[in-house]
Amino acid sequence: VKNLEPVSQSLMYVNADGKAIPDVYAMVINGFANDWYAGFYIVAVALLAFHISHGASSLFQTLGLRNELLRKVFGCLAGIYALALFVGFAALPASVLVSKYVDGVNIFPVKQIEQGIAANKMEGWDGQSPIFLKHGSEKAKVNCPLAPCKADCPKGGKCTPADNCGRTDCPVAKCPQKTVCPLPAAK
Numbered sequence: 001v002k003n004l005e006p007v008s009q010s011l012m013y014v015n016a017d018g019k020a021i022p023d024v025y026a027m028v029i030n031g032f033a034n035d036w037y038a039g040f041y042i043v044a045v046a047l048l049a050f051h052i053s054h055g056a057s058s059l060f061q062t063l064g065l066r067n068e069l070l071r072k073v074f075g076c077l078a079g080i081y082a083l084a085l086f087v088g089f090a091a092l093p094a095s096v097l098v099s100k101y102v103d104g105v106n107i108f109p110v111k112q113i114e115q116g117i118a119a120n121k122m123e124g125w126d127g128q129s130p131i132f133l134k135h136g137s138e139k140a141k142v143n144c145p146l147a148p149c150k151a152d153c154p155k156g157g158k159c160t161p162a163d164n165c166g167r168t169d170c171p172v173a174k175c176p177q178k179t180v181c182p183l184p185a186a187k
Helices: 024-032 035-062 070-101 110-124
Strands: 012-015 019-023 131-134 141-143
Touching: 012 024, 024 035, 024 070, 024 110, 035 070, 070 110, 110 131
Parallel strands: 012 131
Antiparallel strands: 012 019, 131 141
C-alpha cells in the first residue's frame, strides 16, 4: 500500500536476526497521525458498521427465521455487533490522535516517531534510503544503518565509528549489531 507521505515506505526495523524489515508499527502510527487519514478511516468504518448492521439483521430474514418478535431481537443483536466492530476498528486511529493531541497521554509514541522522522529530514534524507527509528516509552533515537561488517570484524570484534555509517556520533558497537544514535538537538 502506497502512502502519500513517502517517508512511511522508508521506515525500517531490525529484527532479532539482524535483518532490516519494514516497520509496520511506525508506518501505521505515522499514517493515523495524519488527521485526514484518521478521520476518513473512522468515517469509512462507521459506514461499514452501519452496512453490516443491516446485513446481519437481514441475514435471518433470508434464512426464513424472522417474525415480528425475532425482528427486534435480531435488529438489536446486529446493532450491538456493528457497534462492537466500529469501536474495535476505530480505536486505533482514535488512540493515535489522542496520543498526538492530548498532553500527558502516550498510548502510542506518536511524538517520538514524528521527531525521529523530522530529524532524518533535517539531516538531508534523500527520500529513498531507509529510516530506522527506535520507538517506545523511551525518547526516540535514530538508528544508524548496519555497517557492512565482515565475518571477521576488525579490531577484536568491534566496529569503529567510521564503520557506523560515517557518523562520528554513533557509539562503537560489536559487529554486526545495530548502533543507536541520539537525535540531533533541536535548533
